Amino acid sequence: MDETDPAVTELVSCARNVRAELVTHLLHSDDPRVARLGRAIQEIQRTSSGSPPMKPSDAGCVIDPITHDPAW
Template identity: 50%
Template structure:
């Protein structure tokens, strides 16, 4: 079961089906709200950004709370 309204689910599904040609026309419009709509649709159609890989030196380790020494 979806956590969002069925209307929102339908709106998102429709945005994913919009043609690239229509998005381009929206982005080239002189009307600011139309351009924002084109940007929003393009953003929804773009693949999700991959989260950065974390490693041993990503800064998330525990350090000394007083000296901030990461080797603590």
């Protein structure tokens, strides 16, 4: 995904607002891809707590939680 794509901003914004119970559920999944998604969401929440919303130009730091592709 292009870092200026509004979808990137929307995905990061949604990840910030995911309830802790859902993240915990994802982290404890038997499916490694689901657990990796939980870790990615947890990392977004950890690094963005108290920070202003991301600008599309900041989206380059978002990495695909499944393939770890920085261009996601």
